Amino acid sequence: EFDEEALLALSESIRSRGLLQPIVVRPLAGGRYELIAGERRLRASRMAGLDRIPALVRVTAENERLELALMENVAREDLNPVEEARACATLVEDLGVTKEELGRRIGKSRVAVSNLIRLLGLPDGALALIETGELTEGHGRALLMCKDQHERLVLARAALASGWSVRETERRAKGDPPAASSPGSHGGGFVTIHPDLADALAAAEDALTAALGHDVRVRPSRGAYRVELELDSPAAGIELAERLFRRAAA
Numbered sequence: 001e002f003d004e005e006a007l008l009a010l011s012e013s014i015r016s017r018g019l020l021q022p023i024v025v026r027p028l029a030g031g032r033y034e035l036i037a038g039e040r041r042l043r044a045s046r047m048a049g050l051d052r053i054p055a056l057v058r059v060t061a062e063n064e065r066l067e068l069a070l071m072e073n074v075a076r077e078d079l080n081p082v083e084e085a086r087a088c089a090t091l092v093e094d095l096g097v098t099k100e101e102l103g104r105r106i107g108k109s110r111v112a113v114s115n116l117i118r119l120l121g122l123p124d125g126a127l128a129l130i131e132t133g134e135l136t137e138g139h140g141r142a143l144l145m146c147k148d149q150h151e152r153l154v155l156a157r158a159a160l161a162s163g164w165s166v167r168e169t170e171r172r173a174k175g176d177p178p179a180a181s182s183p184g185s186h187g188g189g190f191v192t193i194h195p196d197l198a199d200a201l202a203a204a205e206d207a208l209t210a211a212l213g214h215d216v217r218v219r220p221s222r223g224a225y226r227v228e229l230e231l232d233s234p235a236a237g238i239e240l241a242e243r244l245f246r247r248a249a250a
Contacts, residue, residue: 011047109213126156142170165202
């Protein structure tokens with residue numbers, strides 16, 4: 001499904017400036033063509049009243065056709081995390097595209113691609129809540145910390161019903177005490193974290209995770225805050241360092 005408002009905006013742009021990026025088609029028997037990539041542009045062009053638009057004609061094998069179509073789909077801005085995860089999984093697991101190559105082509109790190117695909121390990125009920133936007137991708141990653149599928153679904157429903165932050169969902173998935181009684185760093189006692197602060201920390205974690213492409217934790221520590229970055233291999237750390245260096249030098 002396409003966002004109607006975004007589609008209308010694109011059609012207005014096409015009406016005033018023309019279609020800047022051609023659609024991609026492949027020839028079929030009888031002088032017909034099959035659309036490979038550009039369904040959104042095609043729909044918007046029709047809305048703009050165009051009966052002719054530029055197209056690139058490519059003779060492709062079935063696997064290449066599917067890969068092109070999925071690449072086009074996964075690059076869309078209006079996909080929810082579950083749709084994006086399914087497209088990535090098909091490209092990696094069925095068509096043999098490496099996570100590194102896929103990440104380069106859609107602007108994500110290899111680890112970010114891996115984290116997306118991992119979401120598909122959640123039960124269908126939890127995936128449905130992420131797909132509808134009732135829970136976030138961050139909630140999904142937190143639920144994966146629980147190993148039992150039934151418990152994951154129970155936690156997902158509880159997170160929705162109680163309005164848990166990502167941090168609180170993660171805490172429950174790991175079996176830790178709730179936010180109101182988080183272990184402190186002074187004498188083994190407990191400190192109380194205000195709900196607003198817990199939400200702010202969760203928001204910071206989500207923003208850093210999205211920016212870096214790796215799971216990030218922000219934890220209170222001796223009157224300050226400690227940022228913990230989770231890497232699944234030394235190579236991932238090197239890749240991140242190189243990416244940050246390129247950004248700093250830009």
